[in-house]
Amino acid sequence: MQTPYYEYDIALLNSILSTAKEEAQRYSYKIHYALKANSNHILLKEIARQGFGADCVSANEIRVALENGFPANSIVFAGVGKSDSELEYAISKDIECINCESVQELEVINQIASSLGKVPKVALRVNPNVDAKTHRLITTGLKENKFGISLKEAEWVFANKNNFNHINFVGLHFHIGSQILNLEVFKQLAIVVNRIQKSLGTINMPYLNLGGGLGIDYENPLKNPVPNFDGFFRTVNEHLIPGENQTIHFELGRSLVGQCGKLYTSVLYVKETFSKRFAIVDAGMNALIRPALYGASHKIENISGGKSDELFSYDVVGPICETSDCFAEDATLPKTSRGDILVIHSCGAYAESMASDYNLRERPRSVYVGIEVLA
Numbered sequence: 001m002q003t004p005y006y007e008y009d010i011a012l013l014n015s016i017l018s019t020a021k022e023e024a025q026r027y028s029y030k031i032h033y034a035l036k037a038n039s040n041h042i043l044l045k046e047i048a049r050q051g052f053g054a055d056c057v058s059a060n061e062i063r064v065a066l067e068n069g070f071p072a073n074s075i076v077f078a079g080v081g082k083s084d085s086e087l088e089y090a091i092s093k094d095i096e097c098i099n100c101e102s103v104q105e106l107e108v109i110n111q112i113a114s115s116l117g118k119v120p121k122v123a124l125r126v127n128p129n130v131d132a133k134t135h136r137l138i139t140t141g142l143k144e145n146k147f148g149i150s151l152k153e154a155e156w157v158f159a160n161k162n163n164f165n166h167i168n169f170v171g172l173h174f175h176i177g178s179q180i181l182n183l184e185v186f187k188q189l190a191i192v193v194n195r196i197q198k199s200l201g202t203i204n205m206p207y208l209n210l211g212g213g214l215g216i217d218y219e220n221p222l223k224n225p226v227p228n229f230d231g232f233f234r235t236v237n238e239h240l241i242p243g244e245n246q247t248i249h250f251e252l253g254r255s256l257v258g259q260c261g262k263l264y265t266s267v268l269y270v271k272e273t274f275s276k277r278f279a280i281v282d283a284g285m286n287a288l289i290r291p292a293l294y295g296a297s298h299k300i301e302n303i304s305g306g307k308s309d310e311l312f313s314y315d316v317v318g319p320i321c322e323t324s325d326c327f328a329e330d331a332t333l334p335k336t337s338r339g340d341i342l343v344i345h346s347c348g349a350y351a352e353s354m355a356s357d358y359n360l361r362e363r364p365r366s367v368y369v370g371i372e373v374l375a
């Protein structure tokens with residue numbers, strides 16, 4: 001197989017999905033898969049088949065979710081910048097809920113719904129000002145972030161519900177960030193949500209969505225392929241005080257698919273300069289942008305075995321004309337040579353879905369192992 005390519009382990013995906021489902025079912029929690037993490041159709045079909053809902057952030061994601069088997073009444077739609085035509089599409093498809101992020105958006109939803117003769121279900125995405133203690137650029141729940149509406153505005157909305165007679169207000173939505181490994185953060189979120197529900201009087205509404213964000217182990221993907229769903233849901237259950245008739249929703253992306261994908265790439269050249277030894281590979285930041293974008297670190301292995309037991313330090317870099325096109329600085333690898341295959345782990349989430357054709361490079365193709373479980 002010509003490198004670079006993504007390889008997805010469908011058997012592993014299945015076991016991760018089953019664990020997530022089992023842990024969520026203990027508390028009757030409902031999980032929506034965040035398509036932005038990876039909208040590969042093979043993965044989507046499997047996730048839909050297992051009964052997950054979908055969390056979408058564009059009309060195209062809603063369309064792809066529907067095409068791949070997610071029922072309309074399990075689809076939620078978030079995003080700070082939904083266009084009129086996207087809202088029109090979502091409303092006309094009678095999706096489960098629109099997670100609204102501003103008062104102006106509410107006015108547009110009301111207007112469009114009225115013209116379509118519909119009354120869509122809408123939840124307010126409230127910005128809880130909770131620190132997710134993750135990378136600055138993937139934090140979404142601080143008051144300076146663009147996401148959600150403030151508590152003050154939410155109070156105004158609920159006090160003026162009658163202005164929006166084509167909206168069925170069903171509850172609240174939160175999402176504070178991604179790659180969160182510190183469960184204390186979810187405890188904080190639950191505590192703040194309790195307070196917000198109290199002050200907004202939403203406890204009798206049917207919908208409460210705490211978003212996604214559970215992280216994965218990028219350092220030890222082989223040792224810990226299944227994220228800590230048990231701890232995550234248990235923490236929320238211990239601290240959240242939901243209303244009697246409230247269904248608790250989650251929007252998980254990375255934790256469901258992150259560990260089932262890898263990126264295979266070949267070493268094109270090994271170049272030694274005065275200060276560095278570079279392993280130049282045929283995959284670039286166009287195939288995996290996380291290291292360039294967030295300085296993210298993915299475990300890298302030379303599966304050609306290396307040529308000796310001796311270890312060397314390499315900067316693993318791609319072919320793109322950007323200095324940030326670097327997968328790892330000073331990675332410790334066995335002696336690596338032209339033609340060796342490197343595996344970059346934990347590429348199931350935010351790799352293929354963020355790929356581009358920058359430098360007019362082709363997006364890597366995908367192969368699947370453990371696919372017989374699909375039969």
Ligand SMILES: Cc1ncc(COP(=O)(O)O)c(C=O)c1O
Binds near residue numbers: 055079179213254
């Ligand atoms: C609104 C919303 N929901 C869900 C997710 C999925 O997050 P994660 O992949 O960290 O579970 C994101 C991305 O951070 C998001 O912005």
Ligand SMILES: N[C@@H](CCCC[NH3+])C(=O)O
Binds near residue numbers: 036178290349350
């Ligand atoms: N794309 C990011 C996370 C942001 C998730 C979307 N809100 C990542 O690769 O880690």
